[in-house]
Amino acid sequence: MAKLMQLKQDKRTQMVWFVALGVLILILPFLAGMLGQAWVRILNVTLLYVMLALGLNVVVGVAGLLDLGYVAFYAVGAYTWSLLASAHFNLHYPFWVLLPLGACLAALAGLMLGAPVLKLRGDYLAIVTLGFGEIVRILMNNFDKVGLPWSDETYNITNGPRGITGIDGLNLFGLDLRKGLDVSGFNVSGFNVSGLQLYYFVFLAFAILSVIGVYRLQHSRLGRAWQALREDEIAAKAMGINTRNIKLAAFGFGALTGGLAGGLFASMQGFVSPESFGLLESIMILAMVVLGGMGHIPGVILGAVLLSAMPEVIRYAADENVQQKIFGVVLIAPEVLRNLIFSLALILIMLFKPQGLWPSPEKK
Amino acid sequence: MTAMLDVKKLQVAYGGIKAIKGIDFHVNEGELVTLIGANGAGKSSTLRALSGLIKPAGGTVTYKGRDITGVPSHALVGLGIALCPEGRGVFARLNVHENLLMGAYSRDDKAQILREVDEIYTMIPRLKERTLQMAGTLSGGEQQMLAIGRAMLAQPKLLMLDEPSMGLAPLMVDKIFEIIRLIASRGTTILLIEQNAQLALENATRGYVLESGEITLQGDAKVLLADPRVKEAYLGG
Numbered sequence: 361m362a363k364l365m366q367l368k369q370d371k372r373t374q375m376v377w378f379v380a381l382g383v384l385i386l387i388l389p390f391l392a393g394m395l396g397q398a399w400v401r402i403l404n405v406t407l408l409y410v411m412l413a414l415g416l417n418v419v420v421g422v423a424g425l426l427d428l429g430y431v432a433f434y435a436v437g438a439y440t441w442s443l444l445a446s447a448h449f450n451l452h453y454p455f456w457v458l459l460p461l462g463a464c465l466a467a468l469a470g471l472m473l474g475a476p477v478l479k480l481r482g483d484y485l486a487i488v489t490l491g492f493g494e495i496v497r498i499l500m501n502n503f504d505k506v507g508l509p510w511s512d513e514t515y516n517i518t519n520g521p522r523g524i525t526g527i528d529g530l531n532l533f534g535l536d537l538r539k540g541l542d543v544s545g546f547n548v549s550g551f552n553v554s555g556l557q558l559y560y561f562v563f564l565a566f567a568i569l570s571v572i573g574v575y576r577l578q579h580s581r582l583g584r585a586w587q588a589l590r591e592d593e594i595a596a597k598a599m600g601i602n603t604r605n606i607k608l609a610a611f612g613f614g615a616l617t618g619g620l621a622g623g624l625f626a627s628m629q630g631f632v633s634p635e636s637f638g639l640l641e642s643i644m645i646l647a648m649v650v651l652g653g654m655g656h657i658p659g660v661i662l663g664a665v666l667l668s669a670m671p672e673v674i675r676y677a678a679d680e681n682v683q684q685k686i687f688g689v690v691l692i693a694p695e696v697l698r699n700l701i702f703s704l705a706l707i708l709i710m711l712f713k714p715q716g717l718w719p720s721p722e723k724k
Numbered sequence: 725m726t727a728m729l730d731v732k733k734l735q736v737a738y739g740g741i742k743a744i745k746g747i748d749f750h751v752n753e754g755e756l757v758t759l760i761g762a763n764g765a766g767k768s769s770t771l772r773a774l775s776g777l778i779k780p781a782g783g784t785v786t787y788k789g790r791d792i793t794g795v796p797s798h799a800l801v802g803l804g805i806a807l808c809p810e811g812r813g814v815f816a817r818l819n820v821h822e823n824l825l826m827g828a829y830s831r832d833d834k835a836q837i838l839r840e841v842d843e844i845y846t847m848i849p850r851l852k853e854r855t856l857q858m859a860g861t862l863s864g865g866e867q868q869m870l871a872i873g874r875a876m877l878a879q880p881k882l883l884m885l886d887e888p889s890m891g892l893a894p895l896m897v898d899k900i901f902e903i904i905r906l907i908a909s910r911g912t913t914i915l916l917i918e919q920n921a922q923l924a925l926e927n928a929t930r931g932y933v934l935e936s937g938e939i940t941l942q943g944d945a946k947v948l949l950a951d952p953r954v955k956e957a958y959l960g961g
Contacts, residue, residue: 588826591815591816597796598808
């Protein structure tokens with residue numbers, strides 16, 4: 361009986377925490393807004409990273425396929441939006457065309473990557489995916505002068521390293537998110553919801569959708585097959601699992617999430633260039649998955665939040681003024697110090713928590 | 725009577741080097757047939773070719789009158805052929821129960837599957853004690869038991885076991901063979917690949933001796949067990 365009471369008590373505290381976390385998440389953009397809109401942007405980018413990390417987690421954490429070129433799918437999504445909703449081609453499609461299209465094109469790219477690497481594992485797979493990521497970036501970089509063998513004319517598709525500017529924002533049924541929402545009419549004088557804050561809620565919705573999607577997928581028949589594949593490919597085949605199909609599904613689904621995040625990114629940023637989709641970005645997303653706890657959704661979210669917020673927080677801690685106050689002189693350039701602290705933190709996490717900060721309980 | 729599994733002129737090659745040089749053997753329904761041989765004789769290559777993990781370089785494999793040469797492994801499960809892979813291949817980070825359920829991946833009769841999982845637990849009580857333990861933390865013998873139990877959940881008509889005694893303590897090997905005998909007595913046909921010739925022949929109906937990719941001896945298991953050539957080569961004189 362006492363045990364039952366205890367259980368009830370536990371359930372209640374859990375509930376309280378859950379609600380508190382929910383409220384915090386909802387008011388976070390307004391708290392951040394008080395510090396400045398730059399912080400809201402950081403929150404938004406964090407949400408995108410949560411989506412990216414969740415998508416990569418399906419590939420790396422659940423199915424055990426090391427993918428070092430994941431950012432390519434992010435790029436496909438972002439460029440799909442940018443090319444079809446900007447002044448570049450003077451096309452302005454609505455979001456309900458662009459987001460699904462970008463996600464589908466990214467998934468297609470995922471299948472294109474998956475098909476030739478079906479027989480590769482581990483390091484070999486990592487190298488090929490790394491190459492794939494670079495190919496996509498270099499394509500974006502060089503597709504500003506696409507020539508055809510039978511004519512001298514060149515076509516500017518991606519605008520090369522200059523990137524694409526003047527990208528349309530997200531227009532939700534007549535409400536242009538970038539413009540923000542003026543609610544001062546409703547008795548709350550002087551209270552505005554900024555564009556970035558609106559984006560926060562849209563991104564939050566997509567992030568929650570991704571969490572639900574990934575969770576359901578991970579606990580489905582397909583999810584179990586992915587786990588079997590990760591643990592032992594031959595045994596997985598012996599169980600009757602068509603490893604070829606489920607590998608493609610893993611690449612496809614991971615890419616889909618990445619493409620969706622890419623479209624959202626372009627809609628908020630208003631500017632994309634190949635520079636945003638380099639190898640380092642792929643490694644960063646992978647680090648989120650690994651440091652958080654491969655295959656464990658709460659861990660991956662924690663990893664994404666921590667790793668995207670940490671550099672920004674360190675940026676303030678590593679400020680020149682802080683050094684000036686403590687040492688009287690600026691010893692290390694802030695940017696160098698920032699990278700130093702960040703890398704040190706990553707190393708320390710891996711040393712003391714090799715399974716990640718919040719690994720799935722079954723891996724203990 | 726036609727054989728359940730009929731292998732004709734099977735060849736396996738690794739980049740030009742022939743590991744299996746055209747072997748013939750068959751397994752009749754209800755039999756426990758063993759394929760014995762030393763390290764590198766080609767036992768595992770044979771099984772890999774049979775189970776669709778590699779494409780044979782030549783020859784045919786017929787199962788219940790149907791040509792299954794080169795059919796991929798995952799498709800064999802649906803035909804009633806289960807493989808218990810070399811080195812056990814348990815899913816280390818899944819628990820015992822989840823491993824067993826994975827064996828029934830290609831089936832969808834949930835209630836029946838759970839009944840059969842219980843049957844496995846009755847047959848191998850050791851697994852029941854460990855039901856929520858990660859498979860990677862089991863002892864080698866327990867992992868082998870799990871691998872066999874998992875294969876049984878595919879409801880195989882033909883069970884192919886690849887070196888179930890490998891790397892196990894003698895006491896554990898006895899337990900594993902007890903389980904194999906039990907499965908055979910319940911009507912599952914078994915093809916057993918083994919290095920431990922003595923034990924394999926003691927338990928089998930018939931046997932084949934594989935040497936450098938060729939079958940050199942074959943016949944009734946009891947006869948092979950007494951054969952001086954087998955004794956000399958595999959049973960320590």
